[in-house]
Amino acid sequence: MKKYLTALAICLTTATANAATNPFSDVPAGHWAYNAVTRLAAEGVIEGYGDGTFLGNRNITRYEMAQMLAKALAKQPQVTGASRADLDRLAAEFRAELDSLGVRVAELEKHSDMVQFSGIVRADFVRDRAYPWAWLINNNSIHDFTREDTHENSILARFEVDGAVSDKWHALARLEGYVNLTDDDTTDLSLKRIYAQGQLGNATILRLGKFGLLDSENLTNAGFIIDSDYLSGASLEFGNNIKLKLTAGRFNHNYLNLSHGAESNSAMEYIRNKWDNADYQSAELFGNAGKWSWSLGYHRLTTDMMIKSFGTEKEIIGALGVDYHFDNNWTLGLYHSHGTLPVPGDDVFSDDMEKEGYSAQITYKQANPTDAGSFGTWLAYRHLGCYSAIAPTFDGAQLGAKGLEYGLEFVPMQNLKVSFVGFWGRHIGSGDITQTARVAERWLGGHATERYTTHFLGRIEYSF
Numbered sequence: 001m002k003k004y005l006t007a008l009a010i011c012l013t014t015a016t017a018n019a020a021t022n023p024f025s026d027v028p029a030g031h032w033a034y035n036a037v038t039r040l041a042a043e044g045v046i047e048g049y050g051d052g053t054f055l056g057n058r059n060i061t062r063y064e065m066a067q068m069l070a071k072a073l074a075k076q077p078q079v080t081g082a083s084r085a086d087l088d089r090l091a092a093e094f095r096a097e098l099d100s101l102g103v104r105v106a107e108l109e110k111h112s113d114m115v116q117f118s119g120i121v122r123a124d125f126v127r128d129r130a131y132p133w134a135w136l137i138n139n140n141s142i143h144d145f146t147r148e149d150t151h152e153n154s155i156l157a158r159f160e161v162d163g164a165v166s167d168k169w170h171a172l173a174r175l176e177g178y179v180n181l182t183d184d185d186t187t188d189l190s191l192k193r194i195y196a197q198g199q200l201g202n203a204t205i206l207r208l209g210k211f212g213l214l215d216s217e218n219l220t221n222a223g224f225i226i227d228s229d230y231l232s233g234a235s236l237e238f239g240n241n242i243k244l245k246l247t248a249g250r251f252n253h254n255y256l257n258l259s260h261g262a263e264s265n266s267a268m269e270y271i272r273n274k275w276d277n278a279d280y281q282s283a284e285l286f287g288n289a290g291k292w293s294w295s296l297g298y299h300r301l302t303t304d305m306m307i308k309s310f311g312t313e314k315e316i317i318g319a320l321g322v323d324y325h326f327d328n329n330w331t332l333g334l335y336h337s338h339g340t341l342p343v344p345g346d347d348v349f350s351d352d353m354e355k356e357g358y359s360a361q362i363t364y365k366q367a368n369p370t371d372a373g374s375f376g377t378w379l380a381y382r383h384l385g386c387y388s389a390i391a392p393t394f395d396g397a398q399l400g401a402k403g404l405e406y407g408l409e410f411v412p413m414q415n416l417k418v419s420f421v422g423f424w425g426r427h428i429g430s431g432d433i434t435q436t437a438r439v440a441e442r443w444l445g446g447h448a449t450e451r452y453t454t455h456f457l458g459r460i461e462y463s464f
Contacts, residue, residue: 118464119159125458126152153181157189169198174212174229192229204238211235213247214393216295218286219321220333220378221359223393225299231280242287251278251301278303293323301390316340317388319357335359339387354400354428357388367409369417369463375410385428395457396423419459426453 128150156178163171174193179186195209210232215225233249279302286295297319304313321335337357361380368374382397382405389399396405403425411417 114164116162116164117159118162119157120461120463122156122158122459122461124152124154124156126150126154127456129454151182155179155181165196165198169196171196172211201238204236206237207235215282215284215297215299216286216319216321216335218288218293219295219323219335220331220361220363221321221335224321224335224357224359224389225297225317225319225337225392226390227393228391233280239287241289242285245282245284245286247280247282247284249280251280291325293325295319295321297321299390312342315387315390317390329365331363333359333361333363337388339385339389341387354385355387356383356385358383367411367417367419369411369415369461372411372414375408377408378406380405382425383428395419395421395459396455397425398423398453398455400427401425401453402428415463417459417461417463419457419461421455421457421459423453423455 156176159175161173161175165171172193172195173191175189176192177187177189193209193211195207195211197205197207197211200206210230212227212229213231213235214223214227216222228251230251231247231249232251233247235245235247235249237243237245280300282297282299284295284297287293297317299317299319300314301317302314317337317339319335319337321333323331323333325331335358339355339357341355359380359382361378363378364376365374366376380397381403382394383402384392384394384397384399386400392399394405396407397403401423403423405421405423407419407421409417409419
């Protein structure tokens with residue numbers, strides 16, 4: 001144990017300006033351990049015995065050493081460099097004894113490694129079947145599209161960085177790279193999120209920067225209104241059993257939830273070139289009570305782009321959702337949203353159902369990537385009116401369509417999740433329209449027609 005006591009003394013050298021007077025009668029000033037013993041005593045790491053002796057020749061147990069180490073660890077935030085590395089090694093050596101004392105070595109590890117890395121690698125296999133449609137503005141054909149039997153295979157690599165600034169504040173970032181295997185097209189690694197998140201008081205969370213936004217996060221229908229990486233602004237969340245989240249910021253033109261290859265569609269590129277940045281504000285009240293979870297939301301989007309088609313620059317969407325948990329396995333989720341954009345009076349836009357959004361989902365269990373053998377499945381009916389949501393999250397149902405979505409996900413081995421999602425539906429207005437066509441109608445005016453659409457997604461995701 002001699003080497004451990006010496007290491008403890010050296011570790012605490014940086015935390016002690018001067019050694020205190022020798023408190024032990026049996027440790028003379030000329031003793032080889034004099035400086036180490038007096039330093040440890042001054043720091044309260046060792047106490048000696050009631051008669052004022054140290055009894056340095058007596059063998060100590062590992063448990064007694066762990067008690068001294070636990071006291072030294074309490075001084076650890078003031079220890080840096082090589083001394084902290086010595087404490088790390090001692091903590092590893094006496095981990096079992098420290099655990100029996102209730103000392104969390106994880107606290108030491110947290111300070112010794114302030115930056116955490118995680119991420120996913122995801123492979124998607126997408127199959128769409130939809131009949132041709134033409135996008136018309138003032139009865140002039142701007143683009144003609146065919147989306148029958150569309151295939152897309154892609155790989156996404158996502159890296160999350162979490163740097164602890166203090167016990168209550170973290171700096172976080174997300175980087176992503178994307179490969180379209182169908183077209184052999186690769187995007188550079190790009191920064192999707194960068195923000196600070198901290199706690200104010202006991203129940204207040206503040207986010208500042210460019211962060212992700214997900215509405216109704218406590219429900220099975222989370223992300224019905226918006227799931228986006230593109231908000232730059234601030235979010236404040238406070239409360240305990242009932243929480244209030246206030247968010248304000250600005251979207252750039254990439255805010256749309258462009259899943260299933262819409263990024264490469266020429267109509268979407270045209271929209272992006274014309275798109276004006278939009279201001280966004282929201283207020284959400286949500287909570288859990290017994291077997292019930294609920295969420296009430298207000299979302300407002302403001303941009304000059306909408307004046308051309310709708311005569312107003314703002315869109316307001318109200319939403320209400322509830323979950324009922326029958327037990328630990330079964331959950332029923334219901335959701336409704338209503339938008340306020342005026343519906344133009346032609347035969348395509350005149351359907352007020354474009355303003356309404358509905359979802360009824362029954363869920364059985366849930367796949368947990370850390371639990372090999374776990375699985376989850378769901379069946380849902382979704383009605384996503386084009387003006388009832390902003391950027392919905394669903395892998396099956398698309399904006400402007402209604403129909404059945406079904407899904408299965410399971411974890412064959414730890415950190416590996418396999419998912420299958422399918423959708424069959426029709427357009428809510430006249431015929432059936434893909435997401436890109438409906439967005440074209442929404443922001444640029446005109447109309448498009450199509451009869452029905454089916455969608456299938458297969459996904460393999462590895463997390464680390």
